[in-house]
Amino acid sequence: MTTTTTTTAGGIQAVKPTVSSHVRDYWARVRGGDLGTLPAVLGLLVLTLIFSVARPDTFLSALNFANLFNQGAQVVFIAMGLVFVLLLGEIDLSAGFASGVCGAIMAILLTDEGMAWYVAVPAALLTGIVIGLVLGVLVAKLGIPSFVVTLAAFLGFQGILLTLLEGGKNISITDEFVRSLNNDSMSVLWSWVFTIVCIVGFAFVQLNRYRRRASKNLITDPLGIVLMRIGGLAVLFIAATAVLTQERAINAAITSLKGVPIVVPIIAAFLVIWTFVLGRTTYGRHVYAVGGNTEAARRAGIPVDRIRISVFVICSFMAAIGGILVVSRASSVDPNTGGSNILLYSVGAAVIGGTSLFGGKGKVINAVIGGAVIAVIDNGMGLMGFSPGTRYIVTGLILLTAASVDALARRRASATGN
Template sequence: MSTTTTTTAGGVKVVKPTVSSHIHDYWGRVRGGDLGSLPAVLGLIILCLIFGVARDTFFSSLNFANLFSQGAQYVFIAMGLVFVLLLGEIDLSAGFASGVCGAIMAILLTNHDWPWYGAIPAAMVTGIVIGFVLGFLVAKFGIPSFVVTLAAFLAFQGILLKLLGGGKNISINDTFVLKLANGNLSVAISWILTIIAIVGYAAAQLNQVRSRAARNLVTDPIGIVAMRIAGLAIVLLVATALLTQERSINPVLNSVKGVPIVAPIIAVFLVIWTFILSRTTYGRHVYAVGGNTEAARRAGIPVDRIRISVFVIGSFMASVGGILAVSRANSVDPNTGGSNILLYSVGAAVIGGTSLFGGKGKAINAVIGGAVITVIDNGMGLMGYSSGTKYIVTGLILLIAASVDALARRRAASTGNR
């Protein structure tokens, strides 16, 4: 039995959970099937320990920095797919959509001498248009998203080939674009942004407690809030300390240190989408439609608009992933966005804790799942395993994640915690 203390605020009795009762209630939700990202976090820790023991270089500052650029495309596409999956839909075209958007940017930069501040928005607008068309076909024509996006998956491969003249490789030399996935912040700015992130998170957490307390709502124990803040602070401080170390083979000729630029980009999008899903009416509508479409429609929620919007967000984030992929490769070719990009991106969202059945998921799931996918790919590469072995292991982990999701839903249904 969880224990709480009660106080009186303005004549209204308010229940204030203690740290122990909060932990007890959380454990009860986990046992009831509400696992969230817990399996992915535990899996990530175990994988890091395994690879760290097997290869000393895994925990090196150079390899740690490489993980960000290596997994950026998966993470950004997965963030968009979270919105699509929340409605129980799927987008099989996200990988090649990112390739098409990346190609648009590269062509405008190289062949038409556009500046980066024109080419990048053009690529993003392309993603938005793609998402609107896909969403419109699904919402207004009632075509299953699997069919629509499978058709788009095939069509975008052809469009990419047409854009690249049948298979050419277009290189880019815009320094701003190249730095997005390959550049680093200065040591000073790295530490400044880290401190700002910690202070900002602490302020947001404490403000939430104050706001809920002012409305006589149940708040999380201050001890739990303090542990969250301390946990994030430790992670960010340790990561920044590692990333600000010199990691160049020849620092005299070329010093390389500082947080990769792609890291704060991921953080900004994570904050934006987390805020939208958790603090806005739109976010509540997305969860409502994903949980029960008919009930949402009867409640007056514009279901069709919500459906179109999630595909727009999905393809927009695919465009961001495409931009980062082109930046990392310094070029675009017919394979950009192809190969295992889509499968890894869907896997990142699902492994991170987003349900394939709709109604359950967060933006952070894409980041955690993307980290798992990237660590597997990176760690097994350091250990010398073939691509075939990496695919098998990643597939097994994805299957385990989907099985955990299905079992958790069954458990939640049996305990009434849906």
């Protein structure tokens, strides 16, 4: 391995890897079963290439690119919450209809009760928190398997949704703020400001981490790799913003449609928050510890029951946000909101992105990347004229492949001691 060494004031030599050694170490980890998001990223690139070649006039258009964010928002947010549950080796089958119930609560307060959005939206979020608290207590305190609890909730929430909507009525949303969340876009100016802030923020975090670890003579990624990460993200964000700030209205003479969809900074904000929580806090370390070995975590003094309850609260809270966004997108709510394929797509997004079904391995970014894969499949195959049945089959096969890769990777990691 090619490395460089530096000598500290105390005469201790600290080994610093070079770019070439870092690449070799990464490849060794991949061969040892530590795949991370690599399969999902490669799959996303391949799918994008296939649909771009098959439908270059529509799939690559600015209008369709923006629609991918709006269409996939609900799945991404529910998948973010499911990552926390899956990290403990649990499952939440009720997240889809829980999002529908929370969306219905918001719609009823807005339309039927005439309340303002700043009352209705928090009420929907509070509903999600209460749902998660109930599910978590049943699983952690009563010892009922999460599969059984959430399956019962899956059925029960369908009934609650029908009851709230009085047997099947549709409630329309007229509140402009709520409708804008998953339909409107930022101005061109604010789109570029958002992009620059994201790039500068990412660069600051990466360089600050490199500086702190280097100053303490800890092993850190080579500066060249850090700069490549920053440059790659900058190119990706600038290219995406350049596309999204193009005019994409069908009739620009009547109305103009430019800018990054408002839902994008919402996704980015929660991605940053939950990534920080899992990666930089004691709570996050406890989640991974409980997911890795529950009994060892309990003996180490970690409040296992509280951790288990909390992940269900987070999952249902994120489902509530997903429900708000899907209601915003449709400008209405009905008994099918949160149903159909939403739950399956959300679980699929988390697993396809790299979160393990066996617990202990996963990141919130997995949900975003997996959600992008699901959105591209659904959108691209729809543009190519495939039937819903074919899309379900393809998505199911990809989910099965992702689960198989996860199982094989864990077996390989166990065999190699990684």
